[in-house]
Structure formats: structure tokens, C-alpha cells
Amino acid sequence: MTTVTTLGFPRIGARRELKRALEAFWRGETDADALQRTARGLRETHWTLQRDAGATQVPCNDFTLYDHVLDAAFGFDAIPERYRALADADPLAGYFALARGHQKDGVDLHALEMTKWFDTNYHYLVPELHAGQQFRLRGDKPLAQFLEAKALGLDARPVLLGPVSFLLLAKTTDGSDRLALLDRLLPAYAELLQQLKDAGATWVQLDEPCLVLDLDEAARAAYRQAYDVLSQFVRPKLLLATYFGALADNLPLAAALPADGLHVDLVRAPEQLEAVLGLLPESRVLSLGLVDGRNIWRSDLDKALELARRARGRLGADRVWLAPSCSLLHLPVDLDHEKALPADLRSWLSFAKQKLGELRVLADALDGKTDSDARLADARDRIASRKASARVHRREVATRVAGLVPGASGRHAPYPAREAAQARRLALPAFPTTTIGSFPQTHEVREARARNRSGKLSDADYNTFLAAETAKCVRLQEDIGIDVLVHGEFERNDMVEYFGEQLDGFAFTKNGWVQSYGSRCVKPPVIFGDVSRPAPMTVRWTQYAQSLTQRPMKGMLTGPVTVLQWSFVRDDQPRAATCRQIALALRDEVLDLEAAGIGIIQIDEPALREGLPLRRSAWKQYLGWAVDCFRISASNVADDTQIHTHMCYSEFNDIIEAVAAMDADVISIETSRSRMELLDAFAKFRYPNGIGPGVYDIHSPRVPNVGEMVALLEKAKAVIPASQLWVNPDCGLKTRGWPETRAALEAMVVAAKALRDDAAKAA
Numbered sequence: 001m002t003t004v005t006t007l008g009f010p011r012i013g014a015r016r017e018l019k020r021a022l023e024a025f026w027r028g029e030t031d032a033d034a035l036q037r038t039a040r041g042l043r044e045t046h047w048t049l050q051r052d053a054g055a056t057q058v059p060c061n062d063f064t065l066y067d068h069v070l071d072a073a074f075g076f077d078a079i080p081e082r083y084r085a086l087a088d089a090d091p092l093a094g095y096f097a098l099a100r101g102h103q104k105d106g107v108d109l110h111a112l113e114m115t116k117w118f119d120t121n122y123h124y125l126v127p128e129l130h131a132g133q134q135f136r137l138r139g140d141k142p143l144a145q146f147l148e149a150k151a152l153g154l155d156a157r158p159v160l161l162g163p164v165s166f167l168l169l170a171k172t173t174d175g176s177d178r179l180a181l182l183d184r185l186l187p188a189y190a191e192l193l194q195q196l197k198d199a200g201a202t203w204v205q206l207d208e209p210c211l212v213l214d215l216d217e218a219a220r221a222a223y224r225q226a227y228d229v230l231s232q233f234v235r236p237k238l239l240l241a242t243y244f245g246a247l248a249d250n251l252p253l254a255a256a257l258p259a260d261g262l263h264v265d266l267v268r269a270p271e272q273l274e275a276v277l278g279l280l281p282e283s284r285v286l287s288l289g290l291v292d293g294r295n296i297w298r299s300d301l302d303k304a305l306e307l308a309r310r311a312r313g314r315l316g317a318d319r320v321w322l323a324p325s326c327s328l329l330h331l332p333v334d335l336d337h338e339k340a341l342p343a344d345l346r347s348w349l350s351f352a353k354q355k356l357g358e359l360r361v362l363a364d365a366l367d368g369k370t371d372s373d374a375r376l377a378d379a380r381d382r383i384a385s386r387k388a389s390a391r392v393h394r395r396e397v398a399t400r401v402a403g404l405v406p407g408a409s410g411r412h413a414p415y416p417a418r419e420a421a422q423a424r425r426l427a428l429p430a431f432p433t434t435t436i437g438s439f440p441q442t443h444e445v446r447e448a449r450a451r452n453r454s455g456k457l458s459d460a461d462y463n464t465f466l467a468a469e470t471a472k473c474v475r476l477q478e479d480i481g482i483d484v485l486v487h488g489e490f491e492r493n494d495m496v497e498y499f500g501e502q503l504d505g506f507a508f509t510k511n512g513w514v515q516s517y518g519s520r521c522v523k524p525p526v527i528f529g530d531v532s533r534p535a536p537m538t539v540r541w542t543q544y545a546q547s548l549t550q551r552p553m554k555g556m557l558t559g560p561v562t563v564l565q566w567s568f569v570r571d572d573q574p575r576a577a578t579c580r581q582i583a584l585a586l587r588d589e590v591l592d593l594e595a596a597g598i599g600i601i602q603i604d605e606p607a608l609r610e611g612l613p614l615r616r617s618a619w620k621q622y623l624g625w626a627v628d629c630f631r632i633s634a635s636n637v638a639d640d641t642q643i644h645t646h647m648c649y650s651e652f653n654d655i656i657e658a659v660a661a662m663d664a665d666v667i668s669i670e671t672s673r674s675r676m677e678l679l680d681a682f683a684k685f686r687y688p689n690g691i692g693p694g695v696y697d698i699h700s701p702r703v704p705n706v707g708e709m710v711a712l713l714e715k716a717k718a719v720i721p722a723s724q725l726w727v728n729p730d731c732g733l734k735t736r737g738w739p740e741t742r743a744a745l746e747a748m749v750v751a752a753k754a755l756r757d758d759a760a761k762a763a
């Protein structure tokens with residue numbers, strides 16, 4: 001019987017049970033027992049669900065209360081000194097302090113840094129290591145979760161982040177070499193593997209996604225050393241899991257590592273199968289990643305079956321496993337909860353549970369089960385119906401995109417001329433202050449929206465409520481003395497979903513939640529067809545907000561690359577083609593805002609960097625179309641209309657040329673946590689346009705003081721000419737509460753004024 005398995009399952013729960021349990025615990029409404037009970041219940045539900053949907057082997061320890069990379073750091077005791085007392089006294093409190101920071105009883109701990117997990121919208125916590133770091137096992141989470149599954153009658157496969165990926169994803173605070181810590185780390189892994197073996201584990205999965213990246217010789221040597229060492233101990237069988245791309249030049253390395261099985265991603269890289277089959281040593285299991293763990297479309301099972309048959313023909317039935325391409329973490333749990341989707345569209349989709357159903361069909365076909373032909377035919381019909389659907393293909397959209405001339409999308413005048421025109425129109429002070437767009441999305445705001453959706457609050461009353469919130473927000477900004485105002489984004493559920501809801505070609509789920517970080521989730525829209533904009537999307541609220549103030553009101557849009565990146569994207573045409581359609585829709589919106597008298601328009605592109613291909617060789621092509629799409633959206637405006645963009649989560653060194661080519665008049669970036677280090681790329685490049693380096697971190701309720709913001713601005717001034725500098729927070733304020741928001745912005749305005757006064761004195 002063919003083995004069907006997954007590399008991991010979503011943890012948040014089909015109804016976001018984990019989110020609710022975590023947030024209730026953090027608010028102090030429930031105790032640790034209640035939280036652990038919910039967590040245990042979810043694990044059992046997810047194991048049962050996977051087994052019932054057709055898995056013959058399930059993973060364990062893929063569950064986490066916050067983040068799997070944090071679990072690895074915590075479990076190997078890689079806990080920075082500042083958290084240690086708390087973690088020793090109260091492990092759960094210590095764990096959450098690493099994740100979210102901790103302010104209580106005079107203790108003030110910053111959280112670990114958070115960053116994007118490869119090219120996904122999931123964020124992991126970056127382990128902080130240092131030379132001489134000690135590792136040892138702390139707690140027993142992997143073992144306990146294995147035993148929990150065992151008690152339910154399951155021979156589950158514990159999932160661990162592999163030692164080399166763990167180190168490569170970590171950072172050292174002293175600039176020392178992460179990989180130099182491998183010698184110290186391996187004994188802890190060996191001990192854990194031994195424990196799992198003693199407890200009866202047959203297999204352990206070691207995730208080494210870094211094997212699909214460009215690796216230098218040091219990283220390769222670390223891989224050889226790590227697996228040579230681990231293979232010498234008593235241990236369960238090891239499944240080395242790679243995903244998110246082709247092994248490519250790392251294939252000889254990966255295939256030669258002494259493990260008992262190798263998982264490869266055949267969705268992103270089906271072409272690697274031949275080479276893998278050629279290099280895989282005798283007796284090793286090959287786990288085929290055949291259905292897409294990153295997207296919600298049903299698979300072409302005929303193609304997948306062809307790959308599986310080829311592998312089986314070469315290796316034999318026992319050595320071939322079927323699996324999704326990667327962990328199912330990036331998918332919603334269950335399509336069965338979506339009753340409102342159009343029937344045809346629904347028949348094209350597959351969430352985590354349905355992905356297992358697809359693998360089941362493949363396994364049954366391989367095993368010669370009698371009804372598998374009918375199920376394959378059903379899958380074929382769904383694909384054919386999607387291909388032929390009038391819902392998907394719209395001639396007028398295709399024609400409009402075809403009319404675009406690549407690269408021809410530039411502003412009318414170069415930046416210096418625009419800068420002069422904008423200065424005349426806007427008459428802003430030096431170091432102008434602004435915010436990134438959203439203001440607190442309080443429970444009250446979300447509840448009003450939920451009540452409006454369910455019909456309990458009329459559209460008229462909901463709009464009245466939103467108008468009042470917007471007006472309050474505008475007044476607050478005026479009171480504080482901010483120069484360029486925003487309307488606050490109260491009408492938006494999410495910066496991507498809100499736009500998708502107003503565009504043709506997008507569909508929405510009711511429960512399609514995917515974890516973004518910790519308890520925070522997003523509900524990515526589904527781009528199923530050609531995209532167009534039937535009507536203006538943001539003009540009404542922006543114009544209303546502008547009518548409340550004499551100060552400039554910044555229009556706020558989500559950029560084409562970010563809409564693309566944070567949606568489930570159609571897989572029947574290149575991403576670039578879909579992105580161009582979105583870009584054209586946004587261009588219409590930009591021009592409508594301009595026509596409505598809005599003089600400053602921000603087009604957010606926080607996901608531009610995240611969309612960068614994992615391999616350097618593919619960067620140029622991606623950046624070419626991504627930048628072009630931004631320019632398509634932004635470039636048709638008059639010289640005195642000021643275009644802003646915003647990017648958080650970016651390491652700019654690699655992409656500074658592309659950022660400059662976007663040619664936004666002003667860019668705001670996240671810099672406070674790196675203490676302005678992220679500005680270096682702009683300084684080195686002599687980036688000519690306006691820059692707003694974030695002066696405080698919005699991820700924590702901590703209120704920054706004036707002095708620290710002045711110090712950051714002084715640092716910025718040392719590398720960027722003062723005339724280019726803007727003053728703003730790192731990102732939007734939607735996750736914050738009102739009291740800290742007001743206090744922080746007041747201090748920020750005082751800091752900007754201090755810099756202006758200084759400049760005046762010097763002159």
C-alpha cells in the first residue's frame with residue numbers, strides 16, 4: 001500500500017480556535033491549562049482529520065503555540081540572556097516573551113526579530129545566537145507530542161527543523177559565524193533523536209528548506225558534517241525534507257547526505273525528478289511533493305500520476321511516498337466550510353484536507369484500486385471546466401494588457417522637476433511627519449464590520465460609524481500636528497482582501513484563514529480570473545477624509561505586487577501577467593484619486609522583497625516585471641502629484657536598484673529595529689528621492705521616547721541628506737491600541753520639531 005503523508009498541517013484550526021485561545025490567555029482571561037487543552041484538542045482533530053482524509057503516516061511536533069522556529073530555539077535552549085530568568089521561572093511566559101516581548105513589574109523585554117519564512121507570508125522568529133552559545137534540550141515538546149499521538153494509536157513522524165537550516169535562519173548578535181556553532185548544536189539534536197527512538201518513533205522528519213537556496217561552500221560543508229555526525233548515533237530513520245524549489249546544484253549534496261529518505265518539491269520543480277532518481281542512493285525512500293502546498297487549486301492528477309509512476313517504476317512501491325509539496329501550513333484547513341462560493345469555482349479548489357484527498361486518489365490509482373479511474377476522471381473534468389470557463393477569461397482585459405509597452409511606464413518629468421512642483425503645491429516643512437496608513441483596528445471596528453456582514457448593522461449605520469471613526473482619526477492627527485494625514489483605513493478588513501473584494505476576477509472565502517504570525521491570520525483572496533476594476537475603490541473615503549482638513553490627505557492603495565503576493569494566485573498563466581492586470585486596475589484608481597483632488601497617493605509594496613525568487617539567478621527577471629507593474633500603477637499622474645510607497649520587511653542591499661527604478665517620490669521603510677542600518681543601502685546608492693525611515697517599532701505597545709527618536713533621526717541624517725528625510729513610524733498602526741498610538745505619535749512630532757529647530761539654528 002502506497003504511503004501518503006504530509007509534511008505539516010495548519011495549526012490555527014479551521015475556526016481559528018488557537019488564535020482565540022491564545023488571545024484569551026494573553027488577556028489573562030484563561031489559564032495555561034485551558035490553552036494547552038485547546039492545543040491538545042487541535043492536534044488530535046488534525047491527526048484524525050489527516051488520517052480520515054487518507055494519510056497513512058501523519059507528522060507530529062508540527063504543531064506550535066506560536067512558531068516552529070521559535071520552538072527549535074527554545075527547545076535547544078538558545079534563549080538570549082535577557083529572557084532566561086523568566087523562562088526558568090515560568091517556561092510558557094518565557095516562551096511568549098521571546099515571541100512578543102514582555103512588559104510587567106518593571107521588566108521590559110523586546111521580542112525576537114520577526115522575518116518572512118522564505119517566499120511566504122508566514123513570519124518566523126529569528127533565533128539570536130552568539131559565539132560560545134551553549135545548546136541543550138529544554139522541555140520535552142517533540143517527545144511529548146510524539147507520545148500524545150502514540151496514545152491515540154498513531155505512529156506519527158516527529159518534525160524537527162534541521163540543524164543547518166536552523167543555524168542559517170538564525171542570526172548572531174556579535175557578528176560571529178552561525179555555522180561555527182554546528183559542533184555545539186549537533187549533540188543536542190543527537191540526544192533528541194535518541195529520545196524519540198527510545199520512545200518508539202520509526203521516522204523523524206528533518207526540514208532542510210535551505211537546501212533549495214544558493215549555498216556557499218561553508219554551508220555545504222556544514223550539511224555534510226551535520227548529517228555525517230547524526231547518522232552515527234542510534235536514531236529513527238531520517239526523512240530529509242526540502243521544499244519551495246528545486247535542489248538544482250545542491251542535489252548531489254542532498255542526495256549524498258546519509259538520511260533514509262528525501263522529500264522533494266515536484267510542484268515548483270517537476271523537472272528535477274529525473275535527476276533525483278538518477279542520484280538517489282539504493283534503498284532510500286523518495287517522498288514526492290506532488291500537490292501544491294502553497295496554493296488552493298486542484299491538481300492535474302494525470303500529470304502527478306505520471307511522475308509518481310515514473311518514480312515507482314524506478315524505485316519500487318515501497319520506496320515511493322506521496323505528499324504535498326511542502327507543509328500545509330500555508331493553506332486554509334477545509335473547503336467543506338465554504339458554502340457560499342460559486343459551485344464551479346468551488347469545484348476547482350482544494351484546501352489542506354482536500355489536498356490529502358487528491359493524494360489518496362493518486363495512491364489508489366498506483367495501488368490499482370477499482371474506483372480510482374472514476375476519481376481521476378472527475379479530477380480531469382474539474383480542470384477542463386476551469387480551462388474553458390467564461391468566468392476566468394475576459395477578452396477586454398487581455399486586450400488592455402496586450403496594449404502595454406514594457407518599460408514605457410515612466411513619470412512625465414524626472415524626480416528633481418517633480419520635487420520642485422510638489423514643494424510648490426504642498427508647502428511642507430522640513431522633516432515632514434506622516435503615518436503609514438492604518439490606525440488601530442479595535443475590537444469595536446471589527447465587530448461593527450462583522451455585524452454589518454451578518455446583517456445586524458445596516459449599511460447606513462455602518463457607514464455612519466466608519467465616518468465617525470475616520471473623523472476622530474483626522475482630528476487626532478491634526479491635534480498632534482502631523483503634516484500629511486491619512487484616513488485610518490477603518491473600512492478595510494485587510495489591505496489586500498479589501499481591494500480584492502472590489503475587483504473582478506477575485507473570490508473570497510468565509511473561513512480561509514492562514515496564519516501570518518502567532519495568533520494573527522490573513523484570509524488571502526483567490527484570484528481565479530482576469531482582473532479588472534468595475535468602479536472606484538477608495539475615492540469615497542479618501543475624499544471624505546480630505547473634506548475634514550486643510551492639510552494634505554494621503555490616498556492609500558495596496559500595490560500590484562503585494563496584492564499578487566498575498567493572494568492565492570491563478571496557476572494557469574504567469575504571475576507577471578496577473579500582476580499587470582492588477583497594475584492596470586490600480587492605475588485607474590490612482591488617476592481617479594488624483595482627479596478627486598488628492599495630491600499625495602501612497603502605493604504600498606511591503607511584499608516586493610518577499611516575492612523575490614529564492615535563487616539569485618531568477619531575480620533580474622522578477623524585479624523587471626515587478627518594478628514595471630508598480631510603475632504602470634503610479635506613473636500616469638501629474639508632476640505635482642506625490643507618489644509614496646511603503647515597504648516593511650526588506651533587506652534593501654539586494655534590491656536597491658529596483659527600488660530606485662520604482663521612482664516613487666517618497667518611500668517609507670521599516671528601520672527602527674535595525675537602528676537605521678537598513679538605510680545604508682540607500683546611502684551607498686545615493687538614493688535621490690524622499691525617504692521616511694521608520695523611527696519606532698509598531699509591533700509592540702511600548703511607547704518610544706523623544707530622545708531615542710531624535711537619536712535615530714540624527715543617525716539617518718548622517719547618511720541621507722536632511723532635505724530628503726521624512727518622519728514616520730515603521731509601518732501601519734492597525735495592531736496597536738489608541739493610548740499608545742497617541743502617545744507615540746505625539747513624541748514623534750516633538751522629535752521632528754526638534755530636528756527642524758536644530759536646522760533653523762544652524763542656518
Ligand SMILES: Nc1nc2c(c(=O)[nH]1)N[C@@H](CNc1ccc(C(=O)N[C@@H](CCC(=O)N[C@@H](CCC(=O)N[C@@H](CCC(=O)O)C(=O)O)C(=O)O)C(=O)O)cc1)CN2
Nearest residue numbers: 121443446447449450493494495496516519520521522566
Ligand atoms: N494580507 C496581509 N498580509 C500581511 C499583512 C497584512 O496586513 N495583510 N501585514 C503583515 C503581517 N501582519 C499582520 C498584521 C495583522 C494581521 C491581523 O490583524 N489579522 C487579523 C484579521 C484581519 C481581518 O481580516 N479582519 C477581518 C475579520 C476580523 C474578525 O476576525 N472578525 C471577528 C469578529 C470581530 C471581533 O470580534 O473582533 C470574527 O469574524 O469572528 C475584519 O476586520 O473584518 C487577525 O488575525 O485577527 C494580520 C497580519 C505581512 N503580511
Ligand code: MET
Nearest residue numbers: 436437438604606732733
Ligand atoms: C504591511 S504594510 C501596511 C501598510 C498599510 N497602509 C497600513 O498602514 O497598515
Ligand SMILES: [Zn+2]
Nearest residue numbers: 606648731732
Ligand atoms: Zn508595513
